[in-house]
Amino acid sequence: xxxxxxxxxxxxxxxxxxxxxxxxxxxxxxxxxxxxxxxxxxxxxxxxxxxxxxxxxxxxxxxxxxxxxxxxxxxxxxxxxxxxxxxxxxxxxxxxxxxxxxxxxxxxxxxxxxxxxxxxxxxxxxxxxxxxxxxxxxxxxxxxxxxxxxxxxxxxxxxxxx
Numbered sequence: 001x002x003x004x005x006x007x008x009x010x011x012x013x014x015x016x017x018x019x020x021x022x023x024x025x026x027x028x029x030x031x032x033x034x035x036x037x038x039x040x041x042x043x044x045x046x047x048x049x050x051x052x053x054x055x056x057x058x059x060x061x062x063x064x065x066x067x068x069x070x071x072x073x074x075x076x077x078x079x080x081x082x083x084x085x086x087x088x089x090x091x092x093x094x095x096x097x098x099x100x101x102x103x104x105x106x107x108x109x110x111x112x113x114x115x116x117x118x119x120x121x122x123x124x125x126x127x128x129x130x131x132x133x134x135x136x137x138x139x140x141x142x143x144x145x146x147x148x149x150x151x152x153x154x155x156x157x158x159x160x161x162x
Contacts, residue, residue, distance in 0.1 A: 027149030
């Protein structure tokens with residue numbers, strides 16, 4: 001019984017530490033989300049999706065926190081899959097994305113998607129900035145939040161952020 005208790009306590013401490021490290025690694029997502037108004041349409045471009053703690057692309061869909069915690073549409077998500085049980089309301093759906101779009105944000109074509117979104121939530125390497133070349137076509141949006149791991153852009157000419 002003591003061995004089981006010791007093993008459980010050890011496992012809990014390892015998990016607690018990994019959750020703490022993942023929180024640090026997630027970076028400044030909270031302040032980035034605070035820069036986004038509710039009810040908008042946000043495109044997530046995740047250039048840094050890997051984790052050194054979790055052996056999976058942990059941050060690939062982290063822009064979905066906008067949809068869950070702020071409220072609004074966040075793309076890319078699983079709703080775009082034809083077999084999804086959740087569907088967009090007719091007329092509210094974003095334009096179709098090419099296959100594996102979420103894995104290749106460098107293929108983003110701003111001229112194609114700029115009218116479909118109000119904001120862009122971009123994850124980049126810590127301390128780095130995403131190449132502004134991701135907005136090389138169309139009208140470049142303006143940065144409204146620039147953090148260590150996240151940058152938020154607003155459609156050019158849009159109203160003030162909260």
